[in-house]
Amino acid sequence: MPASTSADPCLIVIFGASGDLTKRKLAPALYHLWKHNQAPERFGVLGISRSKFTDAQYREMLYDFSPKSYASREDFDKFADCLHYLPADATKSEDWPKILERFKQLSDQHGTGKNYLFYLSMAPQFFGPIVENLGQTELITDGKRMVSVNRDDPSWQRVVVEKPFGHDPDSAVELNQQLANVFWESQVYRIDHYLAKELVQNMLVLRFANSIFEPIWNNHYIDHVQITASETVAVEGRGSYYDGPAGGAMRDMVQSHLLQVLSLAAMEPPVSMDGEDIRTEKVKVFKALRVPTAADVPDIAVRGQYGDGAAGGQDIAAYRSADGVDPQSQADTYAAMTCYVDTWRWGGTPFYLRSGKALAEKKTEVVVYFKATPHCLFKEEAANQKPNQIVINVQPDEGIRVRFAGKVPGTGMRLGDVVMDFDYVKQWDVEPPDGYATLLHDCMRGDQTLFKHRDEIEASWLAVQPVLDYWADHPDPNLPNYAAGSWGPQAADDMMAKAHRYWRND
Ligand code: BG6
Numbered sequence: 001m002p003a004s005t006s007a008d009p010c011l012i013v014i015f016g017a018s019g020d021l022t023k024r025k026l027a028p029a030l031y032h033l034w035k036h037n038q039a040p041e042r043f044g045v046l047g048i049s050r051s052k053f054t055d056a057q058y059r060e061m062l063y064d065f066s067p068k069s070y071a072s073r074e075d076f077d078k079f080a081d082c083l084h085y086l087p088a089d090a091t092k093s094e095d096w097p098k099i100l101e102r103f104k105q106l107s108d109q110h111g112t113g114k115n116y117l118f119y120l121s122m123a124p125q126f127f128g129p130i131v132e133n134l135g136q137t138e139l140i141t142d143g144k145r146m147v148s149v150n151r152d153d154p155s156w157q158r159v160v161v162e163k164p165f166g167h168d169p170d171s172a173v174e175l176n177q178q179l180a181n182v183f184w185e186s187q188v189y190r191i192d193h194y195l196a197k198e199l200v201q202n203m204l205v206l207r208f209a210n211s212i213f214e215p216i217w218n219n220h221y222i223d224h225v226q227i228t229a230s231e232t233v234a235v236e237g238r239g240s241y242y243d244g245p246a247g248g249a250m251r252d253m254v255q256s257h258l259l260q261v262l263s264l265a266a267m268e269p270p271v272s273m274d275g276e277d278i279r280t281e282k283v284k285v286f287k288a289l290r291v292p293t294a295a296d297v298p299d300i301a302v303r304g305q306y307g308d309g310a311a312g313g314q315d316i317a318a319y320r321s322a323d324g325v326d327p328q329s330q331a332d333t334y335a336a337m338t339c340y341v342d343t344w345r346w347g348g349t350p351f352y353l354r355s356g357k358a359l360a361e362k363k364t365e366v367v368v369y370f371k372a373t374p375h376c377l378f379k380e381e382a383a384n385q386k387p388n389q390i391v392i393n394v395q396p397d398e399g400i401r402v403r404f405a406g407k408v409p410g411t412g413m414r415l416g417d418v419v420m421d422f423d424y425v426k427q428w429d430v431e432p433p434d435g436y437a438t439l440l441h442d443c444m445r446g447d448q449t450l451f452k453h454r455d456e457i458e459a460s461w462l463a464v465q466p467v468l469d470y471w472a473d474h475p476d477p478n479l480p481n482y483a484a485g486s487w488g489p490q491a492a493d494d495m496m497a498k499a500h501r502y503w504r505n506d
Contacts, residue, residue: 007033007444008156009042010115011107015090015130016122017047018061021162026121027062027083028069029436034079035071038441044110046102047085049122058085082110091129093136100137114141114155117443121162124171124246128178131159135182142187160189160443163256164246165452168468169461176454185454189443194257194364195450196435198424199394203264203366204278206392206400213390214269216370219349223387225265226352226367226504227258229394230359232312234484235333240324242331249335250303250464250471253355259286259339259460260452261394262351265366266341275449279456286459290340297470302492304334306358309484316358316484330475333357334482336492337467338499350499354492358484360505364394367504384415389504398424398432 012030014022033039047058059080063070070076086102088095107113116139120127134140142156159179166172179188194200207214216222235242242248263282270277292300307318320327334356341351370388378385384405391401399422406418424432442450481489487505496502 007040007441008115009040009112010117010444011112012045012117012119014047014119014121016049018049018051019121021121023062023065025436029434029440031070031079032437033441040444042111044082044106044112046106048088048090050087050089052087053085055084059083090133091126093133096133116157119160124164124175127175131178131182140182158187158189158443159183160191162191165190165457167246167251169458169465172457172461190452191439192256192260192452193435194260196438197394198432199392199398200261200264203392208269218345219347221370222349223369223371224350224352224501227261229253229258229355229364230361231357232359232362234316234358235322239322243325243329248332249355250332250468254335254337254353255460255464258353258355261366266346275447278449279453283453283455285341286456288341288343289463290342291462292466294466294470297467300338301467302336302489302495303332303471304356304482304489305479306333306482306484307480311358311485318480330479334488356488360485360487366392378413378415381415386417
């Protein structure tokens with residue numbers, strides 16, 4: 001479906017509405033759209049979960065959670081006219097008559113017609129029953145059901161799915177099947193908030209709106225690419241999730257966010273900037289990702305777990321002492337992996353991915369390392385001739401830096417490392433917007449560019465599963481193996497050193 005430029009009227013239904021995500025991200029993002037006149041003229045929001053709230057109590061709870069997300073109480077109150085709440089268990093068919101009644105009443109009240117945006121913001125085991133119950137209603141008129149209803153009725157129903165999207169290839173396929181029983185792929189919006197980060201999207205502009213980078217964006221000129229998402233925070237109250245089947249850095253960050261970033265760095269130019277065309281190219285990257293064998297794993301992947309230490313100005317107690325965590329846990333709070341994209345463009349060029357909690361610094365970056373010049377003319381200065389780099393700072397300090405060698409002033413030919421800097425905030429004089437506002441707006445416009453196709457998810461699970469299986473079969477007696485506040489386990493540095501490379505930690 002072609003995306004319209006403005007958001008269509010709709011009723012947004014959030015399942016799991018009393019959870020953290022709604023308070024932290026969704027309500028502030030919807031407010032942001034409302035405040036900046038980007039929300040549709042006619043829209044309503046209905047939160048559904050089992051907790052007992054009235055509309056008034058629900059609004060109060062959202063405001064109290066983060067007053068600073070709203071310009072003033074008065075402003076929030078105006079926005080909150082569109083916020084509603086219904087205590088119900090949407091996994092149970094007996095609760096659906098009252099849910100449907102409320103849908104009808106709110107779509108009449110806000111004039112949203114039959115357009116619905118269903119947001120699944122809960123643990124994945126509840127997706128199936130809710131989607132099945134939705135399928136039993138007469139609500140889904142778009143897509144699959146179009147054959148049996150009025151084809152001239154342009155109303156739409158879309159479903160937004162939060163991560164974790166499964167915990168292994170089979171569970172991801174199962175979730176996709178459950179969704180496909182009721183919705184077409186064009187109605188399914190699988191969220192990855194990293195795709196909404198300005199500097200991640202900027203990679204497409206850097207590569208495809210400029211002619212100076214793309215000719216050298218291949219294995220002839222690029223030595224390797226590093227993708228890092230390091231956090232200083234520990235598991236912070238999410239111990240039982242993180243220690244469960246969907247947790248650990250490999251699942252929580254590498255399989256999802258980092259492989260998405262890799263796909264944008266590695267994809268071929270799409271035939272247009274249409275969402276469908278971009279997704280087609282991303283899917284090709286995922287299909288070309290080399291799936292390691294068990295024998296490869298010790299050489300290409302490293303797991304870590306933090307012990308006591310201090311990071312981000314806080315003392316941090318070892319992961320195993322966090323609430324909800326098994327004191328003998330083998331969970332990876334750090335994961336690093338060498339990936340290969342087996343294509344003509346990337347044959348032999350490694351992509352090194354790493355992510356971890358309780359590390360020395362909070363940063364997300366993509367660093368492209370170029371090969372050395374074919375011949376070194378500055379022999380006495382060879383030690384000062386560092387590889388050229390393009391550093392895409394996704395966060396914080398959003399920007400793009402090109403590092404190359406320059407002449408140090410004075411007599412003789414001394415080399416120094418110099419940087420050409422594009423600083424996002426200085427350049428545009430705005431802070432990057434929050435990703436969730438962008439993503440919700442795209443859902444309301446029907447633009448799937450920043451959402452994951454089912455094939456991307458299934459292929460990315462296949463690429464990491466051998467590592468997860470190997471780790472499950474070979475418990476590591478040395479965990480915890482890095483101090484909170486460090487750059488992770490020594491083994492990750494060793495993995496790079498064996499390839500005569502090193503992580504960029506500055
Ligand atoms: C989430 C992970 O998807 O991303 C969290 O579940 C992680 O564990 C978070 O902290 C990081 O997001 P950001 O935007 O702060 O880099």
